[in-house]
Amino acid sequence: MVPRASVWFDAVNQIYNFYVCDLQEKDSKAKQVLTSLQSLVETEVRFSASRCAKVLPLALSAYKDGLPPHYTQMHHQEKLDLALTILSGQARGPMYEEYVAQLEQACHRVWVDGRMGCEVLSLTGNTCHHPRHCVEGEEGGGGGGGERGIPTLPHSSGVTYISFCNCGRRQGQREDPFSMNDANFVFYSHLAESCCSRLDSISFPTFKPSVSDARGPPQDPPTLPAAPRGGSTPHPRLESGGWGDSARRVWGGEQG
Incomplete structure (x- = not known):
């Protein structure tokens, strides 16, 4: 069934x-x-x-x-x-x-688990060889951002160069710079203490903007002359009355 x-x-x-x-x-x-x-x-x-x-x-x-x-x-x-x-x-x-x-x-x-390295590159493109860390005076430097347990130390790629001082009389080992201040001021100021500080120096004026955005107001694009009424947009052409005559600009067949 x-x-x-x-x-x-x-x-x-x-x-x-x-x-x-x-x-x-x-x-x-x-x-x-x-x-x-x-x-x-x-x-x-x-x-x-x-x-x-x-x-x-x-x-x-x-x-x-x-x-x-x-x-x-x-x-x-x-x-x-x-x-x-x-x-x-x-x-x-x-x-x-x-x-x-x-x-x-x-x-x-x-x-x-403790193996993350610093991701910051130097001005020459070398990576910082320190572990993940903070930099004093920099917010979020080295990827640390002031987190608990993250060490605070300056960036270093382990690369050094031989450079001259300002006057060119002395050489010194220069660490790979990570900021414009290290590249253009700190190294030369250290060597100048034992060499260039006795020489005369000239201070050149530098531009110091009074506002945060010193690019100036935007420039308006150039305007083209208006086309005459009753016709399409004309193209300018030059006419000359003969040798020695100055050229005259004509719009749409009429003298301007």
Whole structure:
């Protein structure tokens, strides 16, 4: 005897509620049944998860290999791309995207756990070799912004140059400058104390604007002469009455 349609609908609704409802509402035995059923049915998912879980530690080890004590975001991205390349070369299946997210989170935790470097560039394009820090007198200098636990120290790229003083008689080691004041004043003032300070100096006048915006008012664009009435816009032409006569500008055939 075939059951009625209402019986089939009730049975299907019960099965649907059993499999779709939250697992917290089921007892331990029902959870074991669902887990076993999922393991038997989703063979592709199990293979993908097993493969990705095997490759994930290798990719993370490639990211950690040769890391400096602190590094910039650019170096972090380069190492992350290398780790993702290793993961994508061996991981397969529908679980790949989930393990990519796990790898990115793991690499990001390694970077932010005391390895973030200063991102500020010097005037010559060299990166500060200090860890993430603040600079005294600068708001948000070095990416620190006065946060708790962030050290306060000046920028330094570790690069030095040999430069002359103002008069050219003495040389000195010059650190890679990170500001215009360091580049054009501090270095020369230090050498001048033992050399150039005995020489005569000339102070040149400098422009000091009285307002914050000293560019001046905007200039109006030049206006073209108005076209005569009753016709299209004319084009100027030159007429000459002969040798020695001055040229006359004519608009639309009429003398101006």
